[in-house]
Amino acid sequence: MKRHLLFTAALFLTTASSVGAQNDHAAHNHAIPSQTATEQLTRPVAGPHGGSLKQSGDVQLETVVSQAGIQMFVYDQNGQPVSVKQGRGAASVRMEGNAKRYRYDLLPDGKGGLTAPVNLSQIAGRQIEVQVQLVGISQSSGQTISFNEVATVPASEIQLAAAAIARQKICPVSGKPLGSMGDPIAVDVNQQRVFVCCDGCVNAVESTPAKYASGRPQITVSASTAADAAAIAAQKVCPVMDEPLGAMGTPIKVMVGDKPIYLCCKGCIKKIKAEPAKYLAMVYDSVNANADAASVSAGTEQVRSGIFKVSAEDAPFIAAQKKCPVMDEPLDAMGGPYKVHAAGKAIYICCPGCAKKIAAEPQKWLAVLAQQGVDAPILR
Secondary structure (H helix, E strand, O other), X not given: OHHHHHHHHHHHHHHHOHHHHHOHHHHHHHHOOOOEOOOOOOOOEEOOOOOEEEEEOOEEEEEEEEOOEEEEEEEOOXXXXXXXXXXXXXXXXXXXXXXXXXXXXXXXXXXXXXXXXXXXXXXXXXXXXXXXXXXXXXXXXXXXXXXEEXXXXXXXXXXHHHHHHHHHOEOOOOOOEOOEOEOOEEEEEOOEEEEEOOHHHHHHHHXXXXXXXXXXXXXXXXXXXXXXXXXXXXXXXXOOOOOEOOEOEOOEEEEEOOEEEEEOOHHHHHHHHHOHHHXXXXXXXXXXXXXXXXXXXXXXXXXXXXXXXXXXXXXXXXXXXXXXXXXXXXXXXXXXXXEEEEOOEEEEEOOHHHHHHHHHOHHHHHHHHHHOOOOOOEEO
């Protein structure tokens, strides 16, 4: 990417400098007087146009670098503008990290300055070194004014916002990646911008700005409960240690905004706090991929407590399972199939009588199915 940026910027610079380059020979022989006087320049300060202001002899010089090019303004000792209608010059530019220089003509722009128009937007945020030579300035006694300037090409508002979004990465309210729900929205918090993923998160930031001023999501830690069983089964492994959840005791529940991440032990908490965006992406990219591949709705129509009727959505999973893991009978042998919940997954049974055994030891029966090559679908 860095190499591409330099190449692109060089392309713009080379194109824009072609006219100036054609005049190099003539300028060397005729335009610049043989007598030159490079003055000792003072430390730069801000000028009237927001550029860098330096003193050279009896004039003050202001250099303005923007994405549209380079401008020079000249003032007398009292800070009054000096006419540059008869002036002209050259700016030799070298980008940070690039030894090559590019030359541009500085010509009167009719607005009180000397301008070298060149598109510098491709190197916004990059530092450049500018060597300037000016002639024809009324108060310079016909001498050439030469000086060096170092400046940074300013970034546009859009570029600044893009950089801020890249740094923040995730919404502090929802924990979702910025950009996952459309263009991020900026909210002013204590004279700083905080980006959120959608309109729904704006009110949360505005109502409790201190909570979200850092731009990072709130992170809370607790032990998981039975209510988390389905989510734990969907996640399966700890994103830090890549160990099965439950292998080291009750999984730890870490809320990143409104998104839970389950961990194998307390020792993994500091990793989540250090890089929440990284682990949110790991967990939810994996869970979403699994859900797309093998998931089924939990069901709403109960035959008995905890025993659900199946629907057309269950058909491929019934075909894959084939037999009831409890009775080892075809699923339709005793009026089934029926669906029961087992640690966040769906197990199909041949009759309601098998449900109690599944409920008592869900992991046992999931393991039985796994040994038969059946991966029970995740419940949505």
